[in-house]
Amino acid sequence: MKGPHNRNPNSSGSSLSGATRRSAIGLLLGAPLLGACASMQQSLGQFSSPFGGAEPPAGPQQEPTAVGSGQVRVGLILPLSAAGNAGVAAQSMKSAAEMALAEFQNPNIQLLIKDDSGSPQGANAAAQQAVSEGAEIILGPLFAASVPAVAQVARARGISVIAFSTDSSVAGRGVYLLSFLPESDVNRIVDYAAGTGKRSFAALVPDNAYGNVVEAAFKQAAGRRGRVIAFEKYSGDRATPARAVAQMLGSADALMIADDGDSVVATADALTAAGSNLRNIQMLGTGLWDNPRVFASQSLQGGLYAAPDPSGFRAFSGRYRTRFGQEPVRTATLAYDAVALMAALARTQGPNRFAPETLTNPSGFAGIDGLFRFRSDGTNERGLAVMKVTTGGGVPVAGSPKSFGA
Known part of the structure; x- marks a missing residue:
């Protein structure tokens, strides 16, 4: 799975110096707690995106694993035996969780690692097993459909869940999402554009669950900072909605296309075919733009998108390669951050x-992946960088915030 490119930092796994450990883990609430993603929803792909297709079939459950010897027990539920990308991602996330324990100095936690096989039934059984073994909190699961099955068990015991789904509809009381939510991308990029003087916004988004989330966030953010002068959705046919938006672009300062790499390029091509000169308008996108197809598109050069600062993932990837001899999946940082947070708390x-x-x-x-905080409704807010599309990849034009505003 592709990660950010170019830099390969020197790293040494568990032999990190004390200063490096402190920067990677942090120590305290009130100051950021853990240590320093191109997003994401794309890298969650078919295995964890709630907006994708059917979940992969479940495989046989593996024997449960306990890692660490601390007194505080933490459940970690992943689809370790699921088929396809789900199982690959789960194994990489498990490795990242173990790496977080190894890099945290004397953590007082024990990870109870459970396999849910990628199904709600498996997730429910895994949660029951974890709480019966004394878990005080549960990390996971990965699939949106499995989150309610885990939440049911956790709420009965009065403990919290930190899940990895990107579907904010499964968040709620005691169920928090440590994932990359489209809402954060939209808010960050619209606010940044407004800060550079953009006031009139247009958008083209896919007619699916992801597009629905983006639509609500975009209309709220753009309405707060300016006005929406054109908004269209597309499914198979892009030509008709592209023509409708193209007719309004003369009055727009910025245009958002929120979709993955191939679809963004196809939508930009449809706008060009409808007579739009995209060089005359500020193009905006989400973290799904972190894609080679986008960087290679002439129409999207200079476009801006919101994503985690890639330097954090580059450093993490270097340490992961040193320890495990292979590349981490993009979502591995979620498991790392979750475990490091548990150890720090x-x-x-x-x-x-x-x-x-x-x-x-x-x-x-x-x-x-930078600053994050959980909201009381279970969703999260992330401090994201603003990246510019160039032929060499995404280049930061505005860094991640160092603290959250009021």
Whole structure:
């Protein structure tokens, strides 16, 4: 699976120096807690995106694994035996979780790793097993459909869940999402564009669940910072909605296309065929733009999109390669950050370590992919960079925030 390119930082796995460990893990609430992604929803792909197709078939469950010898038990539920990309991602996330434990100095946690086989039934059984073994909080699962099955068990025991799904509809009381949500991308890029003087916004988005999420966030953000002068959705046919938007672009300052790499390029081509000169308008996108097809498109050169600062993932990837001899999947940082957060909270927060008021601290935490915080409704907010499309890849034009505003 593709990760950010170019730089390969020197790293040494568990032999990191104390200073490097502190920058990678952090120590305290109120100051960012964990350490320093091109997004994401794309890298979640078919195995964890709630907007994709059917889940892969479940395979046989593996024997449960416990990692670490700390007193605080934490459940980690992943589709380890699921077929296809799901199983590949789960194994990489498991490795990243173990790496987080190894890089955290003397963590007082024990990971109870459970295989849900990629099904809600498996997730429910895995959650029951984890809580019966004393888990105080559950990390995972990966699939949106499995989150309610885990939440049911966790709520009955009064413990929280930190899941990896990108579907905000499964978040809720005591169920938090540590994932890359489209809403964060949209808010960041619209706010940045407005800060450069853009006030009139147009958009073309896919007519699917992802597009619906983007639509709600875009109309709210653009309405707050300016006005929406054109908004269209497309499914198979892009020509008709592209013509409708093209007719309005003369009055627009910025145009958002929110889709993955191939579809973004196809939509830009449809706009060009409809008579639009995309060089005359500021193009905006989400983290799905972090894609070689986008970087190779002449129509999208100079376009801006929101994504985590790639330097964090580059450093993480270097340490992961050193330890495991292979590349991590893009979502591996979610498991790393989740485990490192649990270790830090167990060290610093005493009996309230996993309480809702601790998890929803408004100052948030800093992980591999930058600043993040959980909202009380279970969704999250991330501090994202703004990247510019060039033929050599994404180039940062605005860094990730160092703290959350009021």
